Amino acid sequence: MVKLAPCPFCAAELEESAVFSNRTAKHFMHPPSDDPCIASSINIIVSDREDDQQRVAAWNRRTLPADVTELVVAAREFWEVNEDMSLKSCALDKALEAFAERVPYENEPEDTITANGGDHA
Structure with missing residues (x-):
């Protein structure tokens, strides 16, 4: 498959x-x-x-557009600081789900993201 x-x-x-x-x-x-x-x-x-x-x-x-990567990073930073679990915040989290697995966290080696969409080695 x-x-x-x-x-x-x-x-x-x-x-x-x-x-x-x-x-x-x-x-x-x-x-x-x-x-x-x-x-x-x-x-x-x-x-x-x-x-x-x-x-x-x-x-x-293929790489994500820079603005999408920046959006994922900004959302992560927001959640880390605010711990916001409101309905709107959860909706944003769901919308970013498809992209987030392809954006490494800070200090995470780039090669841990695999070609199949984000599974870690």
């Missing part, structure tokens, strides 16, 4: 296309949305072919 990281711009999970997927290859597409995303036309084909596996690895290791 292939695990693709969420979209780095909107956190949408890529969806498998039942129309284009078959026994030998899975075709993943960015889901439609009312909010425009610059990656909305992305298509990733996944099979056992080496170039497909390289495409998946490249998608999963």
Whole structure:
């Protein structure tokens, strides 16, 4: 089972296309949305072919935009200082979840974040 990281711009999970997927290859597409995303036309084909596996690895290791990384860090700093568990704070935490696992904590070695979206070595 292939695990693709969420979209780095909107956190949408890529969806498998039942129309284009078959026994030998899975075709993943960015889901439609009312909010425009610059990656909305992305298509990733996944099979056992080496170039497909390289495409998946490249998608999963791409860097987050700097503003998203800064947002995750600012939210962590806010929670550490305020220990705020209000409904709004919990909603923000949930919204950042897809990105947060790909932003290392301060002093955490970068190589502990793996290509599959944040599992630690």
